[in-house]
Amino acid sequence: MSSQELVNDHDLSNGSYFYDDNWYMDDSVGHKDDMTPEVIPDCYPTIPYELFHACIAPLSLAVLLALALLVKRKSLYQSCWDGAPGLLSPVNFLEEGGNKGLTVAVFGILFSSLCVLILDNNPLPFVPASSAHNREYWKIMALLYYPALYYPLIACATVRHRAGYLFGCLLSWCHCVVHIWQKVECPQSPKIYRYYSLLSYLPIILCLVVLSLWYPVQLVKSFRQKKMVAEEIPGSGYYKEYLKNVLAKRTPKGSASKTKPKMLSRLQSYLCSYIYTPQEGFQLPLKLVLSLAMAVIAVYQVALLLLVAFVPNIQIVRAGMTKELTALFVQFGLVPSENPAGIPGDKELATAKHYIWSLEVCFISSLIISCLLTFCILMKSLVNHRINLQRLYRGAVRDVFYRSRKLQPSQQALVCWMCFAGFQTAFTCLGLVIQHIVAFICTVGFTFLVAIPLQSGSNMHLFKIVENMWPFWLTLVVAVVAQNLLTHYCFLERGPLPKELTNRRALYIVTYLLFPINVLVGVLAGVWRMVVSALYNIIHFCQLDISLLSHGVEAFDPGYRTYCHFLKIEVSQSHPMMKAFCLLLLQLQSPEGPRGFQPRDTEEGVKLMKTKKLTSKASKCKQIRVRWNLAYTLLNNPSLLPHRKRALLDAMANGTQATPVKL
Structure with a gap:
């Protein structure tokens, strides 16, 4: 026995194995740096x-x-x-x-x-x-x-x-x-x-x-x-501009055209509804701007985390793909093989790497689509926020909430106002992740069931299923088309008078005979309804100004409920007209006025600050007429009396101290 054999026997008996590097390393495996990630040493900055x-x-x-x-x-x-x-x-x-x-x-x-x-x-x-x-x-x-x-x-x-x-x-x-x-x-x-x-x-x-x-x-x-010098009251410039814009004279608009708008104009208006453009005399509240900005940063952070967690790892897998791993894919039928023995070659290895590269492309494409879709929904939210605030400023409560609500602060409304920015950020993160998962599944399905089979001519499973079921699809299409044609030509009587039903006996016969086929059509319609509902809710998940539930149960939607209460606080506490009115009152407190406010510059202020000596008979007559109008209004509106009574009983009501009632 040679010395080499003795050494081998000794190593096997001791359980130790010596491998030559050239024995287990194969050139087809790839470079070692491509398979294993580079070890990055810990870095210690000068300022820890x-x-x-x-x-x-x-x-x-x-x-x-x-x-x-x-x-x-x-x-x-x-x-x-x-x-x-x-x-x-x-x-x-x-x-x-x-x-x-x-x-x-x-x-x-x-x-x-x-x-x-x-x-x-x-x-x-x-x-x-x-x-x-x-x-x-x-x-x-x-x-x-x-x-x-x-x-x-x-x-x-x-x-x-x-x-x-x-x-x-x-x-x-x-x-x-x-x-x-x-x-x-x-x-x-x-x-x-x-x-x-x-x-x-x-x-x-x-x-x-x-x-x-x-x-x-x-x-x-x-x-x-x-x-x-002391600054002006915060927001005084905006409130004045808003008041000027509201009270500005509007140029009379021309007669509206009764012609139906063209397709291009309708498409342009639809696209403009997703683009927020600044409007003169109106500013979004700070809380809304803050919530949308944090949502954009959240999209960046989540997208970055998803990207760096998947793409480098899938690139390492693609670089380290070997024929042994390809053989496993061939056995499961994931990679087609032209070798009858099922032994993968260079072509099968290249196909497997191409499939993994396709996964990488699908992941990046779905992430880009999800981010763009989220940005579009956030931009659409800005437009809806402005519309809702303007409606509430005008008092059109039912146009926003679909039912009457009191625009006053409450405990629940104040809590929702505090949580709104955090909810918007969290909903945006969750919505982006869900959209990316759904988009990734859809892109992978389209790539491996449609695109790659059409390109390579193999794995035509989806097309074979559709081909085998063509009688079923043809029957459904014929049934739907036949019902529409019969309804159009046989079951509706056309003429100058309103449409009426005709040939009712034939209508009943067709309804009975097509019942089984309509059941199958209903199954497809139900699947389509489920898909459309899921996609709509997924796409609009981060949009809090709409409810994902129906009007009857919209209170169970936490995002929409938070948004509604947020609007109540903003409108009741930051109404621009109310703030402008308060600024006018601050201007007219004294003849000099606070710093930054000059009453002589305001015509209304000059009129209101006239003393009793300057009051004329005309003003007294005007005051008398106002009081008689008030009395006439209260007599014809008894429901206003309790509110008037409560206001008069309050302290300092109408500028006078209320005297206690003597019993």
């Missing part, structure tokens, strides 16, 4: 996350306290230490005077940080290497930490003070410089995909750049003014 958060968190808290003291002293002056300083408001959601771009930027930073947090092993930067058992608890704590961390970024703008803009510059520059520096030093990470961390941080970096540019601009504007 733990150190950055340990420095920026106390700084943010100090800025918040300093701004709170500044606002308290500014509002109280002499008695600034009588009460504790209050927490600054992040943004006036029910006002139109705030900067919407700033609010969207801060909320974009917060939401993108939470998206990155979900897949992070260390949710809190202060707690490194957290165990899997306690990780969920730290994630809950992180849901409270990150909103508190980014709170001063938006509160600095609410103060509308030079010190607030200075603090905003400091915080935004610190966040922006550190995030950019960390991603420049460590662009790759081993999580999911080498560039996933960099791509997921792009919205955060872009929003921080916006803040880093906005605060310095506001600071420079404040220094250019000789004296820091």
